[in-house]
Amino acid sequence: xxxxxxxxxxxxxxxxxxAAFEAHDLNALMRVYHAECVYANAxxxxxxxxxxxxxxxxxxxxxxxxxxxxxxxxxxxMGDIAILYGKYCLQTPxxxxxxxxxGRVALVMKKEPNGAWRIVLDMDNTPPDAIPADFN
Numbered sequence: 840x841x842x843x844x845x846x847x848x849x850x851x852x853x854x855x856x857x858a859a860f861e862a863h864d865l866n867a868l869m870r871v872y873h874a875e876c877v878y879a880n881a882x883x884x885x886x887x888x889x890x891x892x893x894x895x896x897x898x899x900x901x902x903x904x905x906x907x908x909x910x911x912x913x914x915x916x917m918g919d920i921a922i923l924y925g926k927y928c929l930q931t932p933x934x935x936x937x938x939x940x941x942g943r944v945a946l947v948m949k950k951e952p953n954g955a956w957r958i959v960l961d962m963d964n965t966p967p968d969a970i971p972a973d974f975n
Contacts, residue, residue, distance in 0.1 A: 919950035939971035
């Protein structure tokens, strides 16, 4: 039963991330990241630590519009490490000049001593088999 609870907790981190992104709530978003996390965005240089990631998301929130969606493709749990991966799509508002964006993301999370799961690695890419139509 404990593993099922932990899987749910890991998925809840993703749900919290999505809700924070949707609300452009930078503080809520950063609470799911470990202070020493690494962010490897497909369109940006490697960022290390919350102090690098926070300003990137702050700027992104000024430019990005739309709804971020996630389709889980897998979840691996190994003790206090979890890997959640799947497809994402940023669906822009109807009539937007910016096209929808899709790709694949992998989140590596570590369970902290207090029981909270935090993202230690967030990596995304834009492969040809992850497209906005996957979310229709």
